[in-house]
Amino acid sequence: MPYPELDVPIRILLGPGPSMVHPRVLRAMATPLIGHLDPAFFQMMGEVQALLRYTFQTKNWFTVVIPGTGSAGMEAALANFIEPGDSVLICVNGYFGERMFEMALRYGAQVHRLDKPWGEIFTPEEVDKALREHPSKLVAIVHAETSTGVLQPLEGLAEVVHNHGALLLVDTVTSLGGVPVKVDAWDLDIVYSATQKALNAPPGLAPLTLSQRAEEALKERQTPVRSWYLDLTLHSKYWGAERAYHHTAPISMMYALREALRIIDEEGLERRWRRHERNAQLLWEGLEDLGLELYVPEEYRLPTLTTVRVPEDVNERYARRRLLEDYNIEIAGGLGALKGKVWRIGLMGYAARRENVLMLLAAMKHILQK
Amino acid sequence: MPYPELDVPIRILLGPGPSMVHPRVLRAMATPLIGHLDPAFFQMMGEVQALLRYTFQTKNWFTVVIPGTGSAGMEAALANFIEPGDSVLICVNGYFGERMFEMALRYGAQVHRLDKPWGEIFTPEEVDKALREHPSKLVAIVHAETSTGVLQPLEGLAEVVHNHGALLLVDTVTSLGGVPVKVDAWDLDIVYSATQKALNAPPGLAPLTLSQRAEEALKERQTPVRSWYLDLTLHSKYWGAERAYHHTAPISMMYALREALRIIDEEGLERRWRRHERNAQLLWEGLEDLGLELYVPEEYRLPTLTTVRVPEDVNERYARRRLLEDYNIEIAGGLGALKGKVWRIGLMGYAARRENVLMLLAAMKHILQK
Numbered sequence: 001m002p003y004p005e006l007d008v009p010i011r012i013l014l015g016p017g018p019s020m021v022h023p024r025v026l027r028a029m030a031t032p033l034i035g036h037l038d039p040a041f042f043q044m045m046g047e048v049q050a051l052l053r054y055t056f057q058t059k060n061w062f063t064v065v066i067p068g069t070g071s072a073g074m075e076a077a078l079a080n081f082i083e084p085g086d087s088v089l090i091c092v093n094g095y096f097g098e099r100m101f102e103m104a105l106r107y108g109a110q111v112h113r114l115d116k117p118w119g120e121i122f123t124p125e126e127v128d129k130a131l132r133e134h135p136s137k138l139v140a141i142v143h144a145e146t147s148t149g150v151l152q153p154l155e156g157l158a159e160v161v162h163n164h165g166a167l168l169l170v171d172t173v174t175s176l177g178g179v180p181v182k183v184d185a186w187d188l189d190i191v192y193s194a195t196q197k198a199l200n201a202p203p204g205l206a207p208l209t210l211s212q213r214a215e216e217a218l219k220e221r222q223t224p225v226r227s228w229y230l231d232l233t234l235h236s237k238y239w240g241a242e243r244a245y246h247h248t249a250p251i252s253m254m255y256a257l258r259e260a261l262r263i264i265d266e267e268g269l270e271r272r273w274r275r276h277e278r279n280a281q282l283l284w285e286g287l288e289d290l291g292l293e294l295y296v297p298e299e300y301r302l303p304t305l306t307t308v309r310v311p312e313d314v315n316e317r318y319a320r321r322r323l324l325e326d327y328n329i330e331i332a333g334g335l336g337a338l339k340g341k342v343w344r345i346g347l348m349g350y351a352a353r354r355e356n357v358l359m360l361l362a363a364m365k366h367i368l369q370k
Numbered sequence: 371m372p373y374p375e376l377d378v379p380i381r382i383l384l385g386p387g388p389s390m391v392h393p394r395v396l397r398a399m400a401t402p403l404i405g406h407l408d409p410a411f412f413q414m415m416g417e418v419q420a421l422l423r424y425t426f427q428t429k430n431w432f433t434v435v436i437p438g439t440g441s442a443g444m445e446a447a448l449a450n451f452i453e454p455g456d457s458v459l460i461c462v463n464g465y466f467g468e469r470m471f472e473m474a475l476r477y478g479a480q481v482h483r484l485d486k487p488w489g490e491i492f493t494p495e496e497v498d499k500a501l502r503e504h505p506s507k508l509v510a511i512v513h514a515e516t517s518t519g520v521l522q523p524l525e526g527l528a529e530v531v532h533n534h535g536a537l538l539l540v541d542t543v544t545s546l547g548g549v550p551v552k553v554d555a556w557d558l559d560i561v562y563s564a565t566q567k568a569l570n571a572p573p574g575l576a577p578l579t580l581s582q583r584a585e586e587a588l589k590e591r592q593t594p595v596r597s598w599y600l601d602l603t604l605h606s607k608y609w610g611a612e613r614a615y616h617h618t619a620p621i622s623m624m625y626a627l628r629e630a631l632r633i634i635d636e637e638g639l640e641r642r643w644r645r646h647e648r649n650a651q652l653l654w655e656g657l658e659d660l661g662l663e664l665y666v667p668e669e670y671r672l673p674t675l676t677t678v679r680v681p682e683d684v685n686e687r688y689a690r691r692r693l694l695e696d697y698n699i700e701i702a703g704g705l706g707a708l709k710g711k712v713w714r715i716g717l718m719g720y721a722a723r724r725e726n727v728l729m730l731l732a733a734m735k736h737i738l739q740k
Contacts, residue, residue, distance in 0.1 A: 003421065006398050006414075008411075011404050026399070029400060030396040030399060034379060036573065051373065070618065072438065102598060106597070202403055204574055204620030227445065228445055246441075247440075250572060250574030255378075
């Protein structure tokens with residue numbers, strides 16, 4: 001039986017990711033491959049690093065791309081800074097905090113949880129108190145919780161964490177490239193993201209950056225990192241001057257990432273952040289006009305991902321299926337504790353456009369009126 | 371400073387991978403994205419699984435794609451079948467056997483090495499003897515050693531391994547799609563590969579298949595897999611009927627893999643294997659005509675990757691640089707114990723073509739005459 005040519009529906013991706021990818025990025029991926037040890041590829045890696053430093057707002061030398069999805073970035077971030085028995089503090093107020101907790105356990109850490117209800121944020125005072133009760137080597141927190149739509153403020157947090165001699169690990173999967181992420185100004189130590197959200201490249205890569213402080217900690221490890229694939233010291237030898245072979249870099253995905261970052265560089269971060277803010281505002285007003293209730297207070301509502309309560313008389317899955325099948329628009333349902341209770345709407349990077357917001361609102365209006 | 375448009379040299383990739391990618395595969399990647407939980411994507415996953423089963427020559431239900439490079443496939447294969455303290459036997463006759471040894475150590479196994487000089491093969495009798503001395507739960511072996519160009523015969527090996535109650539894990543990174551890999555006929559238990567060799571998709575994904583026996587072993591684990599990202603039980607819930615979210619699948623890479631596998635399906639494995647054999651033969655004769663010595667005896671020489679000794683009076687790196695810079699042809703130098711001693715020439719999938727062989731031989735003749 002011969003398989004037919006690839007023929008997928010053309011979707012408007014307004015879920016939590018993957019986001020829509022700019023045609024320039026798609027085109028870049030169709031470029032014939034070069035080798036992962038070709039001098040021309042090394043030059044490209046350097047460009048990607050420089051572009052990532054701009055996007056992360058950092059001067060960190062250690063800025064690399066992990067050859068896996070955002071969860072590989074999360075695991076690399078945790079695995080390299082946990083030795084068996086180490087105490088770590090994980091802030092959990094959503095699905096991805098839970099995931100960090102789970103991973104830290106698997107890597108043999110003594111894990112303390114700082115819990116808040118889903119949809120709330122942590123204050124530096126709460127983290128300070130937790131660290132006084134449970135001295136830890138590492139504090140991990142999610143900047144933009146994709147499961148709840150909460151934007152965690154980070155200003156002032158590093159000072160507290162550093163006063164306790166710990167490192168601050170931050171998940172910026174759903175914030176980088178869409179809302180301010182200021183690695184140096186906020187003094188963050190271990191920061192990772194993913195390509196398929198506001199960076200607008202396809203899923204499959206996880207940018208990651210380490211402060212000098214984190215680099216030092218890495219050097220002081222007494223035991224090998226349990227994962228060979230995610231061992232950052234080995235990665236740094238490929239990304240650094242040695243160019244030592246570790247893995248075969250995902251060439252085509254790197255083409256895509258370079259082009260996606262180049263688009264960000266051309267637009268400029270400040271303008272890009274404002275565009276996200278503006279379009280999120282338009283979405284929020286439109287949803288409220290439809291009589292819907294936003295899940296997160298405006299004060300810490302995330303522009304890249306909006307959670308909106310499903311009205312009690314609406315079948316959540318059915319409405320979403322109509323949106324996908326009849327309008328080719330993808331949004332997502334809730335995860336974990338919010339399953340069936342909210343929709344999650346992403347406006348990420350290229351997709352954060354007025355026309356997309358209006359299209360979605362009009363389609364939702366149709367569906368909710370039925 | 372604005373970054374210029376992506377502009378990489380057009381290379382003829384005849385190294386150990388990435389291999390050249392068929393234009394149809396490049397074009398498939400330029401397809402706009404759909405979501406990783408879209409029913410249309412689930413259908414595509416099913417097609418990729420069916421195509422992989424054909425390529426692996428297996429009926430294994432558990433046939434998935436790991437979202438990482440070949441080394442991620444290797445680590446997934448080992449990590450899921452090692453619990454701390456488990457005895458495993460690793461056959462080491464090259465760089466990738468060494469890598470498996472290193473990974474197994476990190477996962478807490480009690481690792482026994484069965485060593486052979488680089489460039490030689492293992493016999494079932496040798497494995498049998500090693501298992502009698504070191505009873506093990508798992509035996510790991512490389513089918514096609516990319517560092518040496520050796521094709522390890524696998525017939526008869528599983529019987530020995532299974533008689534000792536162990537599982538047989540096989541690395542087919544450089545064999546799958548280029549030389550016969552018969553997972554069911556050879557009764558292999560844990561088999562992984564990578565996309566960027568004879569499958570001719572870009573690097574970044576690792577197909578993996580498990581026998582029923584391996585599936586059972588997975589279910590009997592007493593401790594969680596240390597790596598969350600590579601936990602195959604979680605992967606199986608995404609690839610199986612549950613469709614439970616684990617990671618965000620690398621959509622564009624999956625488009626590429628589907629198209630690459632479709633091309634294999636169209637050509638047919640038997641014809642494809644013969645084409646690799648024929649073109650390798652042409653290469654081997656041509657290299658010998660140039661007065662060069664092949665590293666591996668013809669009896670177990672690998673058609674997809676040829677190692678050839680560097681003549682004593684030739685500067686290995688310089689010759690390779692000339693080939694790359696003046697002729698845009700990439701081949702590789704030796705790895706590990708063979709560094710500086712051999713060149714490695716790949717003829718993989720789409721690239722295994724008469725015209726490429728002739729071009730390479732002519733260019734090498736030019737360079738060696740200088």
